[in-house]
Amino acid sequence: MANTMDGSRKQNSARSKAERLEARITKEQKELFQRAADIQGRTLTDFVISSVQKIAIQVIQENEMMILSRQDQEVFVEALLNPPAPNAKLRAAAQRYKQNMGV
Numbered sequence: 001m002a003n004t005m006d007g008s009r010k011q012n013s014a015r016s017k018a019e020r021l022e023a024r025i026t027k028e029q030k031e032l033f034q035r036a037a038d039i040q041g042r043t044l045t046d047f048v049i050s051s052v053q054k055i056a057i058q059v060i061q062e063n064e065m066m067i068l069s070r071q072d073q074e075v076f077v078e079a080l081l082n083p084p085a086p087n088a089k090l091r092a093a094a095q096r097y098k099q100n101m102g103v
Contacts, residue, residue, distance in 0.1 A: 025033075030044075037047035068076060086094070097103070 033048060034044050037044045040047060042050070
């Protein structure tokens with residue numbers, strides 16, 4: 001039974017790691033990355049992938065979340081609940097959109 005599970009894990013691992021990522025780096029960069037990987041007891045590949053993944057998640061989270069001061073929150077909610085009337089430029093843009101989209 002353990003053999004079946006090992007085989008299924010290998011299939012999942014191979015399937016999930018089908019993509020490649022290549023990059024040209026300087027000798028100094030590679031030495032720096034390798035040193036950091038050695039310190040953490042990881043392979044260079046594992047270190048680079050986990051580091052890039054961690055930063056990618058952080059960047060996405062920072063750009064998906066908006067942190068507002070109390071005053072900014074109030075202004076934002078007020079604009080949502082009581083939006084200003086559209087001005088001439090906004091009406092013209094909406095008209096162009098409708099024409100371009102065939103709406």
